[in-house]
Amino acid sequence: MLQEKTIAVIKATIPVLEVHGEAITRRFYERLFEAHPELLNVFNINNQRQGRQQAALANAVYAAAVHIEKLDAIIPVVKQIGAKHRSLGVLPEHYPIVGEHLLGAMRDVLQESATDEIIAAWAEAYGIIAQAFIDVEKEMYEEAVKQPGGWEGLRSFRIARRVKESDVIDSFYLEPLDQKPIASYQPGQYLTLQLKAPGVDYAQMRHYSLSDSPNKSYYRISVKREDERDATPGGLISRYIHSLAVGDTVEVAAPAGEFIIEENNHPLTLLSGGVGMTPFMSYLNTAAERLSNRSIVWIHAALNGDVHAFADESNQLAQRLANLTKRVVYERPTARDEQEKRFDAKGYITADVLREAGFRPDGLFYICGPESFMRAMYRLLTQLGVKEKNISFEFFGPASSIEAQAVAN
Incomplete structure (x- = not known):
């Protein structure tokens, strides 16, 4: 539980976050990647270049401040993001690194306005929010491994079949190289693939919805090729996937996701x-x-x-x-x-x-x-x-x- 004084300090920073939130998160990612370039394996390069990741983090920090008196309100979001963290391999030891550079970015951007009192309050709040993520993700990691056909980390799959579904979308049928059973999933969940495209220094992780029913010997994902058009750059990884052929291998994390379309009687x-x-x-x-x-x-x-x-x-x-x-x-x-x-x-x-x-x-x-x-x-x-x-x-x-x-x- 946060102290009343901490809550009051954080709520007082809400107007500042409205103005400087994205500047803080831009600086955060600069600091993070300067100190830990290996984490570029986790983050989407295109989202970084377009500023989407920075804006999203700014929104998350702002939401945490708004709901600081009742952090239970953000648990659904924690579960949604936690599922992606699990599929990306985010671990408990990553959270202190993120906290260090987020607080450092606040100091860099806000300068003298970032008083010791404000930084201490945010450090306390970040610790509680980070622990909520760690606890949720711990359960997700355990579930991914313990379920029938489940696995830890990444597993090698072979492209067994490829089907053209439209001018821009192909389906890829993935079978495990070890020929062992694979985990089931619920409709609406996705696979996460780790891919190393030519000319890119770091591997990239991408999520793709499973597009067939579960409990088969394969997974099917259907990927749109994002071509360059007008002033919009194409999708580096989607174009790379479309260059792959039957027999090529990809590294895959176990199915994940909270967008689960459950069967019930509701229209x-x-x-x-x-x-x-x-x-x-x-x-x-x-x-x-x-x-x-x-x-x-x-x-x-x-x-x-x-x-x-x-x-x-x-x-x-x-x-x-x-x-x-x-x-x-x-x-x-x-x-x-x-x-x-x-x-x-x-x-x-x-x-x-x-x-x-x-x-x-x-x-x-x-x-x-x-x-x-x-x-x-x-x-x-x-x-x-x-x-x-x-x-x-x-x-x-x-x-x-x-x-x-x-x-x-």
Whole structure:
């Protein structure tokens, strides 16, 4: 428990964090990588370059300050981030390193405003928050190892099969080199791959949703190739994965993730954009195998049919699941899309599209796709009266506040 004096000091720093939060986190990462360049193996280079990791950490520090009187409020976020930490190999000994450089960054940026009292208060708070992460992650590490087919750290897998799903998305079927059983998972979870692309000094870790039902002899992930376009650089690692062939090996951490789409009797609506359909493919394949009679609405948005992955497989799922209502929305359909009537609506997912598909505001809603897509869907659902507690979302950039950004935009 934090002392009352500590709480008061930290709450007094909230206005400062609003102004200087990102400057502090930028300086933090500079200090961290200068002292410990080996940790570049853990962090996404693109997110660092684009400032997304710095902004996300600033949001997390700000949230900790706002909820400092009741840190239990951030436990769901701790579990979500903790799952990614476990898959990345973050260990208890890393937390003192992070604490040292975060406090050092506060001193560097705030200078004389960072009094000994403020630094001491944040040191005390950081110790409690870090311990919450360590405790949650300890359980996750133990679960990953002890489950049937589980393992510790990284395990070598062979690309056994590769399937082109669209112009930009390929599926990779991964089988363990040791030919031993592999851990099961829950629909919505992901694999973490460690990859060393040519010309890059450090290995990179990336998360990819599992896109098939569990309890098979392989894992399937489906990866979008992020090409360079306009002024936006391409995805270094996604392009590297697309250069791999059948027979190549990759290093893989055991399945993880808190975006779990559980089977129950609540009406379910799945909203996906682009490659964000992958966790829903896992769920729907699982539901079809279990002969689920749950009421499900699935609305998928894509640019057009050329980049729409799993079109045939999703149509087959719709035939197998009698209570599945599936709708496809293309932003800019091609002439072929128009001719073959490969979509149900043109433009974007709107309130009318939701209502036509059987919108139930009292149901459960899961969103996955680009961050801008999720902000738009979150805003739309809340405007239509859906309670925030009934909306779940997943994306693989740094942790961000989809809710706050949706309201602001």
